[in-house]
Amino acid sequence: MSEQPRRPRKPGKPYRRPQKDPVRILAFEALRAVDERDAYANLVLPPLLRKARETGDFDARDAALATELVYGTLRRQGTYDAIIADCVDRPLREVDPPVLDVLSLGVHQLLGTRIPSHAAVSASVELARVVLGDGRAKFVNAVLRKVARDDLDGWLERVAPPYDEDPEDHLAVVHSHPRWVVSALWDSLGGGRTGIEELLAADNERPEVTLVARPGRATREELLGEEAAVPGRWSPYAVRLSEGGEPGAVEAVREGRAGVQDEGSQLVALALANAPLEGSDRRWLDGCAGPGGKAALLGALAAERGAFLLASEKQPHRAGLVARALDGNPGPYQVIAADGTRPAWRPGSFDRVLVDVPCTGLGALRRRPEARWRRRPEDLDGFAPLQRGLLRSALEAVRVGGIVAYATCSPHLAETRAVVADVLKQHPDTDLVDARPLLPDVPALGEGPDLQLWPHLHGTDAMYLALIRRTA
Numbered sequence: 001m002s003e004q005p006r007r008p009r010k011p012g013k014p015y016r017r018p019q020k021d022p023v024r025i026l027a028f029e030a031l032r033a034v035d036e037r038d039a040y041a042n043l044v045l046p047p048l049l050r051k052a053r054e055t056g057d058f059d060a061r062d063a064a065l066a067t068e069l070v071y072g073t074l075r076r077q078g079t080y081d082a083i084i085a086d087c088v089d090r091p092l093r094e095v096d097p098p099v100l101d102v103l104s105l106g107v108h109q110l111l112g113t114r115i116p117s118h119a120a121v122s123a124s125v126e127l128a129r130v131v132l133g134d135g136r137a138k139f140v141n142a143v144l145r146k147v148a149r150d151d152l153d154g155w156l157e158r159v160a161p162p163y164d165e166d167p168e169d170h171l172a173v174v175h176s177h178p179r180w181v182v183s184a185l186w187d188s189l190g191g192g193r194t195g196i197e198e199l200l201a202a203d204n205e206r207p208e209v210t211l212v213a214r215p216g217r218a219t220r221e222e223l224l225g226e227e228a229a230v231p232g233r234w235s236p237y238a239v240r241l242s243e244g245g246e247p248g249a250v251e252a253v254r255e256g257r258a259g260v261q262d263e264g265s266q267l268v269a270l271a272l273a274n275a276p277l278e279g280s281d282r283r284w285l286d287g288c289a290g291p292g293g294k295a296a297l298l299g300a301l302a303a304e305r306g307a308f309l310l311a312s313e314k315q316p317h318r319a320g321l322v323a324r325a326l327d328g329n330p331g332p333y334q335v336i337a338a339d340g341t342r343p344a345w346r347p348g349s350f351d352r353v354l355v356d357v358p359c360t361g362l363g364a365l366r367r368r369p370e371a372r373w374r375r376r377p378e379d380l381d382g383f384a385p386l387q388r389g390l391l392r393s394a395l396e397a398v399r400v401g402g403i404v405a406y407a408t409c410s411p412h413l414a415e416t417r418a419v420v421a422d423v424l425k426q427h428p429d430t431d432l433v434d435a436r437p438l439l440p441d442v443p444a445l446g447e448g449p450d451l452q453l454w455p456h457l458h459g460t461d462a463m464y465l466a467l468i469r470r471t472a
Contacts, residue, residue: 018129018137022057024105027069028131031101034074034370041070041370073101073108074369075204078176079152080107082159087146099136102128106144111152121148167193175200180377181362188411188452195456202456207366209241210263211250212293215300216330217257226250233459234442235266237297256328261293262364264453264460265409269294271438271451272354272405273301275467279401285350286311287340287394288357290318292325295335298354303331310345312338341389348399355394356407357387357419363409363462366455380414387415391423395430395470403433404468409461411452416464420450429472435465 026048033039045067052058058066073080084103085092092100106124109115115123121144128137150158160173168186172179177200186196210232213220220239223229228245232238238261241247252258284302289295289311299309311326311333313319319337326333338344340355360375360383361368387408394404408415424430434449436442442458445451450466 018134019126020130021123021127022052023062023066024069024123024127025130026052026058026066027073027105028098028101028127030066030070031073031105032098035097035101038374040368041074042367045070068113069105069108071206071369072112073104076108076112076176077104077369077373078178079156079173080104080111080176082173083107083111083147083155084143086155086159087143096136099128099132099140102132102140103143106140107147110144110148111155117148121145163193171196171200176204177365177372178375181365181372181375184362184412184414188413188416189454198456199454202454203365203372204369205366205455206243207262207455208243208459209245209247209260210266211239211241211247211253211258212261212266212297213237213239213252213258214296214329216303217300217328218252222252223250223258232263232266234439235263235270238263238266256325259293259296259325261297262367262461262463264363264458264463265293266297267439267442267453267460268356268405268407268463268465269297269301269354271435271465271467272352272403273298274438275352275403275405275433275435277351277401277403279351280399281305281351282307283350284309285345285353285394285397287353287355287397288390289313289322289335290315292322294354294356295322296325296329299326299329299331299333302333303329306331307351309333310350311335312340312344314339341386341393343393343397345397347396350397351399351402352405353394353398353402354405354407355390356409357383357390357415359383359387359408359410359415360412361409362412363453363464367461380412383415384419387419388423391419392426395423395427395468398470400470400472402470404470406466406468408464411454411462411464416452416466417450420466420468424468427470429470431469431471433467433469435467438467 030044033044034041049063109120124144125137125141128140156174161169163170168179168182171182189195211223213223223239228242229239232240247253247260284307286295286298290313295311302309311322313322316337323335360379361371365372391406398404432449435451436445436448444457453460453463
């Protein structure tokens with residue numbers, strides 16, 4: 001029997017090197033830093049972008065896209081995780097974190113941007129080839145092709161439980177917040193479905209950059225002369241930069257005469273400064289001053305009245321940031337590194353006292369979206385003793401007739417009204433002052449006498465403020 005001739009082998013496709021995309025590689029690096037080092041994107045991303053600009057890899061459009069990819073992916077992480085979980089054949093926890101980051105970036109491009117589907121999949125697969133290798137790139141390709149079969153609304157209908165069956169879990173998936181955070185925010189906000197949906201949606205919006213013109217050092221009119229600048233909504237010192245505005249390009253910011261400060265933070269300082277006092281008004285204290293935004297505004301306001309400000313911060317490196325923010329203040333001030341629960345000052349020494357206490361930061365999820373995934377309900381128990389201790393020390397530091405402002409960047413009732421109620425039980429020689437009339441142009445501040453700001457109602461972080469007068 002004659003031997004059959006062999007059929008010639010089909011030539012394989014020649015190996016093609018993966019195409020490096022600097023924008024998506026940078027976004028991936030930022031997400032890895034957030035995941036591996038518990039870093040915050042607002043601290044990681046700027047130096048990465050600066051380096052990319054210096055090497056000539058990036059222009060302004062590249063920087064904008066990288067920023068959108070990082071923040072958009074982090075904000076919608078919960079939603080995207082639910083969608084990815086529906087497209088893989090294993091529990092999500094068994095997917096390697098770097099692979100999950102590439103998948104999440106791809107899903108955001110598919111469902112959260114206007115990038116065409118074929119381009120989003122192709123770019124994500126190329127990124128996977130560069131940072132993960134060809135084998136795992138095939139997995140990424142298969143998953144993203146499944147995701148691309150539907151739009152975001154279609155996916156939400158599939159992966160989110162019906163609202164009528166489980167409203168909190170529905171909102172958690174649709175708006176990408178942990179269930180416990182949804183529950184806590186709903187309790188604090190009150191009301192029905194519309195308000196909580198608006199709040200959760202606002203948490204997923206990119207916040208504007210807000211500047212403060214520090215009195216006696218800069219004016220709002222000066223800042224409004226900058227490109228892309230518009231007046232703030234509520235604070236007479238606030239200026240908002242529209243999309244693309246760069247604070248570092250503003251001369252007054254570079255010189256320290258103005259700063260980046262959320263308008264809610266400005267309003268807290270203004271309410272304390274505007275609270276009526278009888279008698280002396282010469283000594284002010286910021287008992288938790290780091291990183292220095294409120295201290296700088298309070299210092300400038302105090303200087304207009306000839307008052308002295310003591311700014312105290314426990315962590316020495318943060319005290320250094322406070323000193324930098326106050327540098328050039330027109331009035332007398334001092335910055336010290338001291339523990340506010342173990343005062344370095346005599347009781348009854350101050351006329352006005354601010355304690356903006358450490359907290360879970362649930363009021364600033366727009367700015368630090370990754371915080372929602374790091375915080376746990378048990379974190380509240382860790383902050384509770386410190387918050388109560390700082391408020392007690394503040395009440396001891398203020399003179400009879402003086403005012404204490406208790407503030408926190410969290411609307412969680414356990415960090416706001418519960419703290420104030422507990423401490424005032426131990427201090428019957430105090431009265432709550434209605435803070436709302438001190439911000440007469442700001443609507444919807446709550447039932448009083450304390451006040452709560454909200455991203456969806458005021459365009460600010462969710463700052464809480466209670467003003468307390470010592471009566472004896």
